[in-house]
Amino acid sequence: MRHIISLLMENESGGLSRVAGLFSARGYNIESLTVAPTEDATLSRMTIVTKGSEDVIEQIIKQLNKLVDVVKVLDLTEGSHIERELMLVKVRASGKDREEMKRMADIFRGRIIDVADLTYTIELTGTGSKLDAFLEALDDSAILETVRTGASGIGRGDRILKV
Amino acid sequence: MELTGAEIVVNCLAEEGVEFVFGYPGGAVLNIYDAIFKQNKFKHVLVRHEQAAVHAADAFSRASGKVGVALVTSGPGVTNAVTGIATAYMDSIPVVIISGQVPTPAIGLDAFQEVDAVGVTRPCVKHNFLVKDVKDLAATIKKAFHIAATGRPGPVLVDVPKDVTAHRTEFIYPDSVAMRSYNPVLKGHAGQVKKAAQMLLEARRPMIYTGGGVILGNASEQVTELAKLLHFPCTNTLMGLGGYPATDRQFLGMPGMHGTYEANMAMQHSDVLLAVGARFDDRVIGNPAHFAREQRRIIHIDVDPSSISKRVKVDVPIVGDVKQVLEELLKLLKASKEKPDESALNTWWTQIELWRSRNCLKYNRESDIIKPQYVVEKLWEATKGDAFVTSDVGQHQMWAAQFYKFDKPRRWINSGGLGTMGVGLPYAMGVQLAHPDAQVACVTGESSIQMCIQELSTCKQYRLPVKIVNLNNRYMGMVRQWQEFFYGSRYAESYMDSLPDFVKLAESYGHVGMKIEKPSDVEPALKEAFSPALKERLVFMDFITDQTENVYPMVEGGKGLSEMILAEEL
Numbered sequence: 001m002r003h004i005i006s007l008l009m010e011n012e013s014g015g016l017s018r019v020a021g022l023f024s025a026r027g028y029n030i031e032s033l034t035v036a037p038t039e040d041a042t043l044s045r046m047t048i049v050t051k052g053s054e055d056v057i058e059q060i061i062k063q064l065n066k067l068v069d070v071v072k073v074l075d076l077t078e079g080s081h082i083e084r085e086l087m088l089v090k091v092r093a094s095g096k097d098r099e100e101m102k103r104m105a106d107i108f109r110g111r112i113i114d115v116a117d118l119t120y121t122i123e124l125t126g127t128g129s130k131l132d133a134f135l136e137a138l139d140d141s142a143i144l145e146t147v148r149t150g151a152s153g154i155g156r157g158d159r160i161l162k163v
Numbered sequence: 164m165e166l167t168g169a170e171i172v173v174n175c176l177a178e179e180g181v182e183f184v185f186g187y188p189g190g191a192v193l194n195i196y197d198a199i200f201k202q203n204k205f206k207h208v209l210v211r212h213e214q215a216a217v218h219a220a221d222a223f224s225r226a227s228g229k230v231g232v233a234l235v236t237s238g239p240g241v242t243n244a245v246t247g248i249a250t251a252y253m254d255s256i257p258v259v260i261i262s263g264q265v266p267t268p269a270i271g272l273d274a275f276q277e278v279d280a281v282g283v284t285r286p287c288v289k290h291n292f293l294v295k296d297v298k299d300l301a302a303t304i305k306k307a308f309h310i311a312a313t314g315r316p317g318p319v320l321v322d323v324p325k326d327v328t329a330h331r332t333e334f335i336y337p338d339s340v341a342m343r344s345y346n347p348v349l350k351g352h353a354g355q356v357k358k359a360a361q362m363l364l365e366a367r368r369p370m371i372y373t374g375g376g377v378i379l380g381n382a383s384e385q386v387t388e389l390a391k392l393l394h395f396p397c398t399n400t401l402m403g404l405g406g407y408p409a410t411d412r413q414f415l416g417m418p419g420m421h422g423t424y425e426a427n428m429a430m431q432h433s434d435v436l437l438a439v440g441a442r443f444d445d446r447v448i449g450n451p452a453h454f455a456r457e458q459r460r461i462i463h464i465d466v467d468p469s470s471i472s473k474r475v476k477v478d479v480p481i482v483g484d485v486k487q488v489l490e491e492l493l494k495l496l497k498a499s500k501e502k503p504d505e506s507a508l509n510t511w512w513t514q515i516e517l518w519r520s521r522n523c524l525k526y527n528r529e530s531d532i533i534k535p536q537y538v539v540e541k542l543w544e545a546t547k548g549d550a551f552v553t554s555d556v557g558q559h560q561m562w563a564a565q566f567y568k569f570d571k572p573r574r575w576i577n578s579g580g581l582g583t584m585g586v587g588l589p590y591a592m593g594v595q596l597a598h599p600d601a602q603v604a605c606v607t608g609e610s611s612i613q614m615c616i617q618e619l620s621t622c623k624q625y626r627l628p629v630k631i632v633n634l635n636n637r638y639m640g641m642v643r644q645w646q647e648f649f650y651g652s653r654y655a656e657s658y659m660d661s662l663p664d665f666v667k668l669a670e671s672y673g674h675v676g677m678k679i680e681k682p683s684d685v686e687p688a689l690k691e692a693f694s695p696a697l698k699e700r701l702v703f704m705d706f707i708t709d710q711t712e713n714v715y716p717m718v719e720g721g722k723g724l725s726e727m728i729l730a731e732e733l
Contacts, residue, residue, distance in 0.1 A: 009344065010344055013293075014285075017285065018285065021285055025286050059469065059473060066469050068289065068344060068345050069344055070344055071343055071344040
């Protein structure tokens with residue numbers, strides 16, 4: 001099953017490689033990983049999307065907790081949560097496709113953030129599956145380039161990951 | 164007062180009460196060596212290869228319970244140390260390794276003797292640091308010792324660039340360490356401990372299975388008390404030997420791939436299994452699916468949560484310091500009016516004695532070629548069972564574990580997890596320095612000993628009177644055994660040709676050499692080696708042993724624990 005694991009770790013050099021190294025050394029699956037400092041500059045927040053059986057996920061969480069720099073680990077998927085990913089897509093937008101592209105972006109609540117003679121760059125935010133759906137809705141040949149951030153997640157309501 | 168980084172390193176080690184630093188100098192650590200030259204708080208032991216520095220520091224820790232310290236230079240100094248670090252990591256041994264690094268402005272420029280020490284060692288350390296500012300140096304070393312020794316122990320590397328060792332700052336050594344990200348749980352959950360006590364009292368076929376965690380956690384007294392209180396059988400893993408006295412009737416020997424018949428059968432057929440500081444390793448329980456086939460309830464006490472339910476699902480997990488948890492458990496058991504069912508326990512013991520009567524460790528005592536098992540038995544007698552025994556890796560290691568009966572913890576020093584050939588001699592050095600007056604034997608083979616043979620020179624320099632028991636069968640014995648069993652006796656590259664004359668070799672290093680070729684000479688040789696006349700000397704005993712002897716019992720890789728090959732079946 002797909003799990004979104006959030007963690008807070010000391011914002012020190014090498015933190016990312018400790019986590020990435022753990023996943024590769026123990027053969028854990030890693031779908032995406034995002035990291036950035038938090039409002040407290042001494043802490044980094046990482047969101048890891050992974051897949052595995054319950055036993056494997058349990059081990060992943062224990063192993064992450066075992067890293068000396070890791071302060072807190074939370075499996076967001078265990079409770080109610082929100083997940084968002086940002087995607088930038090450069091699409092062919094010429095001739096009769098130009099209007100169609102604008103319409104597609106509107107339907108998916110995307111925004112056109114760069115306009116050129118022959119292309120649009122569309123910004124789209126949502127769950128991973130929404131971004132997938134947008135790409136599927138487009139003609140393959142119209143997609144020139146995509147870049148995705150990987151998922152970030154946060155718990156709903158008073159489910160808070162903080163030190 | 165302002166000190167240089169090098170002086171700070173030396174002062175930190177002194178503050179930690181370090182007695183020995185095992186190391187090898189080089190460009191990046193010359194400032195530190197200069198500071199060592201000017202102090203007299205601790206002794207530096209000059210090894211002949213950095214691998215041995217870490218092994219010796221590791222063994223010093225295993226034998227003394229203190230943190231071992233190694234000092235190596237940048238680049239090849241660090242890469243040579245990696246085998247030692249990984250060995251300590253796999254067996255959870257607290258070691259602090261200080262490594263030199265090229266000056267900070269040169270980092271990343273492929274400077275001479277530069278290697279990314281933090282990157283290279285990351286997968287085999289508990290934690291590591293690169294100190295970029297001399298102001299952080301003292302606090303980092305304090306943290307390194309704290310992390311190495313607490314929770315589940317392990318090696319910690321501190322990489323110090325050369326310019327940092329030259330920079331000056333005020334030296335303040337912190338009294339304590341507070342880390343929001345690192346706070347090992349030591350006290351077991353009271354409800355879980357209660358559940359465990361109840362489960363033990365209800366057991367009809369109980370088994371106590373303890374590992375290296377009991378040695379590291381200094382809990383052998385508590386294990387022994389618990390086993391005695393309940394009259395339960397006990398087994399110790401390779402890493403846990405000495406956790407329960409081996410000469411006691413309730414001890415069933417070691418479990419696992421080369422465990423005793425009675426220990427493996429009792430593990431497999433128990434209805435309540437108490438695992439303490441052990442990790443259900445593949446060499447201990449064999450095939451986990453086969454192990455899980457028998458219905459049993461498992462209580463698992465360990466300081467490392469990630470060791471629990473990793474390979475085998477357990478019913479009562481208890482995270483905590485093994486000693487503290489066992490003490491809580493003992494309190495409850497002593498206060499309880501209930502006792503385990505006596506008749507069930509008697510039936511269980513009858514069954515165990517039946518298994519024990521198979522005498523699974525028997526070997527041919529009539530042979531006119533020296534049997535390796537016989538040498539270890541005689542070693543046990545000659546040292547009155549009271550020596551510190553180090554070993555290398557292979558058949559001799561298993562025979563030492565099976566035939567030397569360890570009654571005390573921290574007496575058996577070997578590489579259990581990583582299985583590093585070459586540890587035996589440097590291990591013996593670390594042990595001998597920790598216990599200068601103790602008898603220290605290194606049980607090894609002609610293949611393993613050659614992997615760190617250069618340390619005979621270190622032994623000479625520091626007058627370390629180690630007794631080397633070389634079980635010389637002219638084969639990489641364990642490789643040969645697997646080739647015999649599983650590869651149609653095709654002995655690919657497992658034969659040791661062109662061996663040195665070990666007697667002359669030992670003598671050339673200034674030691675005493677002996678060659679023993681007849682069974683009748685085994686006992687006299689050992690007696691002489693351990694006699695007062697040779698008390699101050701390193702003695703290299705080269706025993707020419709049976710080339711075809713195999714280690715039994717054996718559980719083939721992937722097979723179940725109760726599917727053993729016994730000697731008589733062949």
